[in-house]
Amino acid sequence: MLNLQKANKYEIDSILQDCGWRQTKQRIVLLKAIFDGKNKHFCINSIEQNLKDTGSFFSYTTLFENLNTLSSKGFLKRITIDKQYFYDTNTSDHIHVFNEDENQIYDYSDYKKLHTDLPLPACLDLLKEYSLVINLKKK
């Protein structure tokens, strides 16, 4: 997976070029925040908050456009759930579970390990790509 934390100028430039982007300090901050070598799922609001926490401010429109460009160029996978966009740094085909209470998506393989009490249908293991909405309500 992509790790740009210690990327050299050449590596960053090649991504900027693929996206048709001019180099700006803001875009480099964004790329390094997203591609830190860890697989992650996020939505615009959560990445905006992460960036804000490190002192970088992005407008919603800028973020939206930049994330969509990264998705269309294959650097991110975009998942649409309930008219919301989520982004995944793992661009391979895999199954997601949406937890409505937390408004978070998880990889099915991780979710299954975390919630062994949930009756997830075994047939999901046979699918390559699938979106499943699980609505966990606390009783």
Ligand SMILES: [Zn+2]
């Ligand atoms: Zn995923």
